Amino acid sequence: MIKTQRAAYVQKRLAELYPNPPIPLDHKDPYTLLVAVLLSAQCTDVRVNQITPSLFAVADNPADMQKVPVEEIQEIIRPCGLSPMKSKGISGLSKIIMDEHGGEVPADMAALEKLPGVGHKTASVVMSQAFGVPAFPVDTHIHRLAQRWGLSSGKNVTETEKDLKRLFPKETWNDLHLQIIYYGREHCSARGCDGTVCEICQTVYPDRKRAKKTKKA
Known part of the structure; x- marks a missing residue:
């Protein structure tokens, strides 16, 4: 897969898994x-x-x-x-x-x-x-997954944010940010996956044999 194909698959799969991702922090305003x-x-x-x-x-x-x-x-x-x-x-x-x-x-x-x-x-x-303003908050966890999935080679969260914003339609940023967080927690955590274990990692890089080392944010 080339990068745009990986991005399209990731977005499609995450939308299937988390069609309406809730905001994880309790708040009223x-x-x-x-x-x-x-x-x-x-x-x-x-x-x-x-x-x-x-x-x-x-x-x-x-x-x-x-x-x-x-x-x-x-x-x-x-x-x-x-x-x-x-x-x-x-x-x-x-x-x-x-x-x-x-x-x-x-x-x-x-x-x-x-x-x-x-x-x-x-x-x-x-x-x-x-x-509800389109934004793409990137923390160390999203930074790690973006690297595992070949969506960014950014050296830090700032560069990764720019890469992800270029890859995905603006109107999808808000949901996608949450979808990546939920997927990372459930399937592609720092210890639970090394870039070769979870469904998305295996799909976008089926021939990857070694752990994917990510650049620290």
């Missing part, structure tokens, strides 16, 4: 999604979903959250890891949303990326999942 995505850095979605009910019981909007002491936020989110940095980010972005955006999470990539604790990937997730 753009603000609670933003906070949940921030917490998910180097933490599982399952753990985040266990912690956010306690956090949102204290404050589930920027007006209330900006009044909560950083130390209290940190104590609640400690199980998510990186709590000193994440608690400062949640407090800081809440203040900025109130002061500069009228209490509403901005539906603008550049504005989101200026918020404390919010990088390009987090902003992309919010644009995609909260506002």
Whole structure:
């Protein structure tokens, strides 16, 4: 298969497996999604979903959250890891949303990326999942699968994102990002597949005999 054929197969198979991929982080609006995505850095979605009910019981909007002491936020989110940095980010972005955006999470990539604790990937997730704007958030897991499937030879997540955006129609980006995540968790994990085990890896590279080494993001 050439790259475009691999991409077409991957997209078709993922759509069959996950026709309506749900958003994995529990939330009720753009603000609670933003906070949940921030917490998910180097933490599982399952753990985040266990912690956010306690956090949102204290404050589930920027007006209330900006009044909560950083130390209290940190104590609640400690199980998510990186709590000193994440608690400062949640407090800081809440203040900025109130002061500069009228209490509403901005539906603008550049504005989101200026918020404390919010990088390009987090902003992309919010644009995609909260506002329905086409985006292709790439984390280390999507980076790994894109390399295993021969869809990108990018040296980092930034290059991989550009490659994937060129390969797939814009209107499919939001679902495809989630579909790859679910497939990676269930069938093509870091330890569960080495590029030769899962259905998609075997189909797009039927003659591959050795493990596929991927470039670290």
